[in-house]
Amino acid sequence: MRVVTLYTDNEHDTFRMGVAMGELCEAGDILALWGELGAGKTLLTRGVARGLGIPAHIPITSPTFTFINEYDGRLHLYHLDLYRISHPDELETLPWKECLFGGGVAVIEWPDRLGDQLPRERWDVRIVVTGDENRTIQLEGHGERQEGRLERWADRCQEKRPIPSV
Amino acid sequence: MIVLGVESSCDETAAAIVEDGTRVLSDVVFSQISVHSPYGGVVPELASRKHVEAILPVIAKALEDARIPKERLDIIAVTRGPGLIGALLVGLCAAKSMAWALGKPLVGVNHLEAHMHSAFLGNSPLDRPFVCLVVSGGHTALYLVNPGKENRLLGCTRDDAAGEALDKAAKLLNLGYPGGAVIDRLSVDGNPAAFQFPKAYLEKESLDFSFSGIKTALANFVRRHGSPASDGQKGAYRLEDLAASFQEAIVEVLVDKTMHAVESTGVNDVAIVGGVAANGRLRYRMVEETAWRRVTLHMPLLRFCTDNAVMVAAAGYHVWNRFGPCENLLELDAVSRWT
Numbered sequence: 343m344r345v346v347t348l349y350t351d352n353e354h355d356t357f358r359m360g361v362a363m364g365e366l367c368e369a370g371d372i373l374a375l376w377g378e379l380g381a382g383k384t385l386l387t388r389g390v391a392r393g394l395g396i397p398a399h400i401p402i403t404s405p406t407f408t409f410i411n412e413y414d415g416r417l418h419l420y421h422l423d424l425y426r427i428s429h430p431d432e433l434e435t436l437p438w439k440e441c442l443f444g445g446g447v448a449v450i451e452w453p454d455r456l457g458d459q460l461p462r463e464r465w466d467v468r469i470v471v472t473g474d475e476n477r478t479i480q481l482e483g484h485g486e487r488q489e490g491r492l493e494r495w496a497d498r499c500q501e502k503r504p505i506p507s508v
Numbered sequence: 509m510i511v512l513g514v515e516s517s518c519d520e521t522a523a524a525i526v527e528d529g530t531r532v533l534s535d536v537v538f539s540q541i542s543v544h545s546p547y548g549g550v551v552p553e554l555a556s557r558k559h560v561e562a563i564l565p566v567i568a569k570a571l572e573d574a575r576i577p578k579e580r581l582d583i584i585a586v587t588r589g590p591g592l593i594g595a596l597l598v599g600l601c602a603a604k605s606m607a608w609a610l611g612k613p614l615v616g617v618n619h620l621e622a623h624m625h626s627a628f629l630g631n632s633p634l635d636r637p638f639v640c641l642v643v644s645g646g647h648t649a650l651y652l653v654n655p656g657k658e659n660r661l662l663g664c665t666r667d668d669a670a671g672e673a674l675d676k677a678a679k680l681l682n683l684g685y686p687g688g689a690v691i692d693r694l695s696v697d698g699n700p701a702a703f704q705f706p707k708a709y710l711e712k713e714s715l716d717f718s719f720s721g722i723k724t725a726l727a728n729f730v731r732r733h734g735s736p737a738s739d740g741q742k743g744a745y746r747l748e749d750l751a752a753s754f755q756e757a758i759v760e761v762l763v764d765k766t767m768h769a770v771e772s773t774g775v776n777d778v779a780i781v782g783g784v785a786a787n788g789r790l791r792y793r794m795v796e797e798t799a800w801r802r803v804t805l806h807m808p809l810l811r812f813c814t815d816n817a818v819m820v821a822a823a824g825y826h827v828w829n830r831f832g833p834c835e836n837l838l839e840l841d842a843v844s845r846w847t
Binding site (some may be wrong): 378382388402403406407409434435471507 | 669
């Protein structure tokens with residue numbers, strides 16, 4: 343099994359899937375989040391943060407202007423947003439490698455901006471907008487680290503557990 | 509007291525000379541969107557490298573415009589944070605080196621506090637508490653400002669900043685850069701009541717903001733209704749109406765929460781600062797809402813809403829009066845987060 347397709351019809355489910363991913367993350371995991379503006383990338387990342395144990399009173403805000411936000415949880419979370427990168431040259435001035443290979447968990451919004459520097463070892467999470475509230479979320483593991491883990495991730499993402507929504 | 513202010517926390521490289529915290533002697537901003545930059549032309553965003561190239565010419569131009577030889581400076585003030593470390597370090601290193609070489613005192617300034625001073629340039633800052641809405645591409649927060657004491661954060665965004673929502677809306681509608689300004693301009697000819705966009709007020713009494721849902725609502729709108737009517741062509745709706753309705757939802761939440769903060773703190777003054785404080789509709793609605801409440805509104809001139817060094821020099825003057833210079837100037841460090 344290489345790719346799993348999940349469906350949600352509300353924001354809370356997208357958030358809940360993020361929580362499941364956060365709970366299963368291991369040190370060194372990289373999540374590349376693909377999806378258009380307003381798809382729910384930052385929302386999913388908030389879920390990942392809560393799954394990593396970052397307390398609900400700490401807001402997980404958009405890193406569009408700051409490029410990188412960091413949080414302390416069970417593992418360190420690096421939340422990258424490369425939206426404003428218009429040229430690969432500009433990456434030089436950001437400590438993005440420290441974030442991806444720093445022993446924590448890295449979530450990358452707009453990973454296309456990394457071009458061929460995007461690591462091969464990673465999770466791809468593709469959020470496709472299929473309706474106002476409907477999203478198709480494709481989860482794909484690349485590389486050795488992810489081998490044998492996808493099934494568990496898919497199961498956990500589909501568990502409908504009651505969780506707080508922040 | 510003549511202060512040189514230096515700012516490089518995000519995309520703008522800026523330097524300014526201000527006398528006694530109020531009299532602006534020069535104001536130089538080097539930005540990718542500034543027409544009056546010393547070079548003109550487009551500069552890629554963010555690159556610290558560009559700050560490195562710009563910082564010394566910008567400082568030199570500020571001194572030249574003010575006709576002040578650098579030896580006559582009394583204080584050098586520089587933004588320490590919050591911001592991008594790589595960008596902040598450029599201004600900080602330039603300011604430190606100058607202070608060291610010239611034997612001048614150095615003062616580190618908080619970028620958000622500098623914005624708060626932008627509403628009082630040309631006047632004395634308030635000596636009584638006031639509510640301040642800091643609203644820009646990177647920040648949306650309400651503070652209770654207690655002059656001479658610690659500021660209190662009353663609320664802030666839980667996801668996107670207001671300016672970011674406006675910029676991304678412009679991107680979704682393919683309207684150029686800077687998006688916030690384009691939306692503002694289009695909205696003048698639009699009907700703000702044409703469409704309803706969600707206004708997130710969060711929990712009762714909360715002074716926090718959320719602007720992520722409205723972005724999704726706009727994306728949904730465009731997917732459902734397609735492109736707007738353009739010159740001579742028929743379309744489902746007018747772009748101006750959409751822009752005005754979207755902007756209205758954001759402005760209303762900003763105004764309502766700010767007024768709520770004013771009422772709950774019991775202050776008689778309110779300031780709005782930051783890039784979005786240049787938004788025409790926000791200024792207009794703030795004037796309306798403060799007028800009947802008999803609350804005094806303080807707003808920066810348009811050119812001091814976006815990042816500039818005049819506000820850094822002004823804030824630096826007051827920090828110096830209150831705390832004196834930093835003791836070991838070579839140890840002054842940049843900080844990415846600083847509330």
